[in-house]
Structures are given as structure tokens and as C-alpha cells.
Amino acid sequence: MDMHINTPAVFSQRAMQLTSSAIREILKITERPEVISFAGGLPSPSGFPIAELRAAFDRVLDTQGATALQYGRTEGYTPLREWVAQDLSREGAPIDPEEVLIVSGSQQALDMLGKLFIDPGSKVLVEAPSYLGALQSFSLFQPQFQAVPTDAGGLVPDALDDALVRDARFIYVLPNFQNPTGLTLDRARRQALVERCAALGLPIIEDDPYGELRYAGQPQPGLLELGRPAGATVIRLGSFSKVLAPGMRLGYVVAPKAIISKLVQIKQATDLHTATVTQMAVYETVRDGFLQRHLPLVRDLYQRQCGYMLDALQQYFPADAQWTRPEGGMFIWVTLRDGMDTTQLLQQAIAKNVAFVPGAPFYAGVQAPTNTLRLSFVTVPEDRIRSGIQVLGQLIGPAGQS
Structure with missing residues (x-):
């Protein structure tokens, strides 16, 4: 039988x-x-x-192989966190390495932020249109998406009135060469956005995977740089996928320490930590100004x-x-x-x-x-x-x- x-x-x-x-x-x-x-x-x-990354992996394994192949801190490899903090501090907003969390690609950061902020029915503000990967990730937690009006210049900060923002958990934006539109917010809109969000107590998730890929026009300050003096809560996502290689699956989150602390707990339950050998090889690649x-x-x-x-x-x-x-x-x-x-x-x-x-x-x-x-x-x-x-x-x- x-x-x-x-x-x-x-x-x-x-x-x-x-x-x-x-x-x-x-x-x-x-x-x-x-x-x-x-x-x-x-x-x-x-x-x-390819050659530089191969050489970096060889150096790491030759000189620090036991450390590279061992478990690591959930927060990430300390020298790489320090490098990220120093690199972003050049933009004008001093960053403490303790405000940096290394993640397995910025897509993981989106998933973790969804877990942190979204309950079923929570209001989440997004651009229209917005990055499909973020919409998919946030959708898993059953939010109520609310579209923020956009025009030929991108997101319209003046549209963030009390009714639109009321009870929203955060606003998700891609200010540089947005996916999918390719649009970039100008400085005036960035300043208006962070000031409006600061006044309304609305956290901003600034997703910036493409910011280093500017080939025309004038560089614009990041929302993190503008937001801190204005009192806005800005959570910045960055990635090594577009500046080195996406197969590395390496990104980072920069946020106030209280948010990083909760994200660390979420990451511990997700994958313990991002691959140590990858973090060490990337640090070995970028530490001397290679980018x-x-x-x-x-x-x-x-x-x-x-x-x-x-x-x-x-x-x-x-x-x-x-x-x-x-x-x-x-x-x-x-x-x-x-x-x-x-x-x-x-x-x-x-x-x-x-x-x-x-x-x-x-x-x-x-x-x-x-x-x-x-x-x-x-x-x-x-x-x-x-x-x-x-x-x-x-x-x-x-x-x-x-």
C-alpha cells in the first residue's frame, strides 16, 4: 500500500x-x-x-584568508563601513561608521525596510512611476501605495500636503537618473522635499544606485546631505552593483543609529551577515581611490x-x-x-x-x-x-x- x-x-x-x-x-x-x-x-x-577584483580576492585570501572565510559582524566589515562613511561624508553630511550597515545588495535593504516599517494597510508614498523592484519588495508586506504626483522635472514636492502624508510610513524616491524615467530632481526640488518631509515628520528612503554614473549636467547634493541640516530623517541606500559589478551583491544602508540597530536585528534573522570575503575584496579594491x-x-x-x-x-x-x-x-x-x-x-x-x-x-x-x-x-x-x-x-x- x-x-x-x-x-x-x-x-x-x-x-x-x-x-x-x-x-x-x-x-x-x-x-x-x-x-x-x-x-x-x-x-x-x-x-x-575583472582583473582588479581578481587581484583583490587573491590578496585577501593570501593575507587574511582565515578571517575572510569566517563568520563576520552583522553590521559589516568595519573597514568597508568606514570607507562608505568617509566617502559619503565628502558630500557634506558627516557620517559615522556606526550609521552604516552593509547588505547583500540594495534589494535586500528594500526588503528589510519593508519589514521594519510596513504593516498590512500601511500607507507608503512612491513616485509615479517608480522602481519596479521596490514596488515588488514593499508589496510583500501589503501596504497601501499612494502615488506622489510627478511632472517633467520628476517628483513634485509641493504635492506633499497634510492629507497625502497623513499616517504614511515613508516616502521612497530615486533622485538621480530615476529608474525607470531617467529623470533627476534639481536642487530646488530636493531642498523643498527634505524641508517638507522634516516639517511633516515623514522619513525619506533615498535610493541612489546610479548617482556615480553622471555624464552630463551638474552634480546635485544628496537628500542625505540636504536632509540632516533640515532635520529630516533620510535613509540612504547605495550599491556597488553599478560601480563595480552586480554579481558581487553588495550594498549599504546609511541611517540614524536607532534605525540601523533595528535593521541589524532584521538582518540577523535573514542571513546573519553579508559575505565576508566579498566585503573584504571590495574594500581592497576601492580603498586606494580606484573608483x-x-x-x-x-x-x-x-x-x-x-x-x-x-x-x-x-x-x-x-x-x-x-x-x-x-x-x-x-x-x-x-x-x-x-x-x-x-x-x-x-x-x-x-x-x-x-x-x-x-x-x-x-x-x-x-x-x-x-x-x-x-x-x-x-x-x-x-x-x-x-x-x-x-x-x-x-x-x-x-x-x-x-
Whole structure:
């Protein structure tokens, strides 16, 4: 008699509401070599410092191997925390290393902050549109998303009135080369944002994975730098994914010590600590000013790639299409004429071996428009950028065509 009965697993309500990322599903298609993909927000492998990282791992294992392969502090490798604190202090806001927590990629930080701040039904303020990975991470904790109005300059600080902010746990923003729009908040809006949030007692989560990738325009002060003198609570997320390599899975959180203390407790229950050998190798790589020598090369590469796509859009897209002109980062946001459905456009594009990300999944707390899309340009050669944009332009059709 067969005593093994197949009983379906009983998942939690939280697990039952999980869905796959729209981008992840698209990326399955883009693995085919014939597909020209503008979909993934992946840094260019041409910017990975492979030799330097290999040498750093060798030095760490040769000289501190026993320490590198042992358990470490939940807070992170102390020299790396000190380096992060010193690096950010150059922006003008003195940072104590005890205000720094090393995490396994900034995506882990988003998950931990969701655990820290969000109860079912909690109000969370986000830009419209906003980073899909953050929306997915926060959604796991069943918040009530409230969209903050945006315009061609990004988030509108004046929209943060008492009614919108009341009972909100935090506002989540990407001030530099935002994913997905590529927009950057100017200094006036940044100052207005931190002052408004300070007055309302609203914590700011400043997600800044792309800030070091500026290749045009003038650098802007971070919200952390502006927020501390204004009395705002700013929680800053940073990452080594875009400046070194995403496979390292290394990021950090900078926040007041009381918040760091709670995040440490959450991280202890999550993964004990971020990989020690990785932290030590990254510190060995960056401690002598390597990023100041390396990043100009990455910025030049991204600027060229962005220029190729902007030129192709100008040549092949209809006159009634609009798009952003980023000063850094990896993304261009396109708005097509009213009535266009970019989800349907994607299916037509995939049939012609071109992929992008429709804009609708990037919206939460507001009715998503159907006529937007995100293009990523950094991993596609110039000839394929032009070919892919030409295909999309033909599918969209000339101006005025419904």
C-alpha cells in the first residue's frame, strides 16, 4: 500500500499574492541571441573591473584568508563601513561608521525596510512611476501605495500636503537618473522635499544606485546631505552593483543609529551577515581611490550608448513621441501618443526580435497609463540600438496614426 500521499503545500497569504516581475518574464525571451533587448536594467559588462577584483580576492585570501572565510559582524566589515562613511561624508553630511550597515545588495535593504516599517494597510508614498523592484519588495508586506504626483522635472514636492502624508510610513524616491524615467530632481526640488518631509515628520528612503554614473549636467547634493541640516530623517541606500559589478551583491544602508540597530536585528534573522570575503575584496579594491580612476571610463561608455539611442529615437520615432534625456544612468522613458498600448506593442516587437519594458508595471497607487515604455541602452551595441529602434518606430507608426 502506497503511504505517500501528495498533499499540496499550504502557502501563506503573503506568498499567495506574489507574482513574477514583468521584467523577469521578458528577460526569459531576451536570452535568445537574435533578440535586441532594451529591457534589462543591466550594467555593461565592459565596465566590470575583472582583473582588479581578481587581484583583490587573491590578496585577501593570501593575507587574511582565515578571517575572510569566517563568520563576520552583522553590521559589516568595519573597514568597508568606514570607507562608505568617509566617502559619503565628502558630500557634506558627516557620517559615522556606526550609521552604516552593509547588505547583500540594495534589494535586500528594500526588503528589510519593508519589514521594519510596513504593516498590512500601511500607507507608503512612491513616485509615479517608480522602481519596479521596490514596488515588488514593499508589496510583500501589503501596504497601501499612494502615488506622489510627478511632472517633467520628476517628483513634485509641493504635492506633499497634510492629507497625502497623513499616517504614511515613508516616502521612497530615486533622485538621480530615476529608474525607470531617467529623470533627476534639481536642487530646488530636493531642498523643498527634505524641508517638507522634516516639517511633516515623514522619513525619506533615498535610493541612489546610479548617482556615480553622471555624464552630463551638474552634480546635485544628496537628500542625505540636504536632509540632516533640515532635520529630516533620510535613509540612504547605495550599491556597488553599478560601480563595480552586480554579481558581487553588495550594498549599504546609511541611517540614524536607532534605525540601523533595528535593521541589524532584521538582518540577523535573514542571513546573519553579508559575505565576508566579498566585503573584504571590495574594500581592497576601492580603498586606494580606484573608483576615481575607473568610473570616468564607465561614464564615457554610458554617455556614448545614451547618445546612440537618443540619435536613433530622433531618426526613427514619430514626431508625437516624447522621451527623456537623462544626464546619467541607464534608462530613457518614452511616452507615445494617447491610445497606444505598449503591452500590445511589446508582443508585436518580440515577434520581430526586439524587447523593451512596458511602463504600466512601474506604477502603484494610481491608474497606470498604457502608452509609456522604458528603454535601457548600456548593453546594446550601436548598430543593434539603431536596428531595434527602427523596428519599434515602424511598429508605432507615423505621427497622428491611431
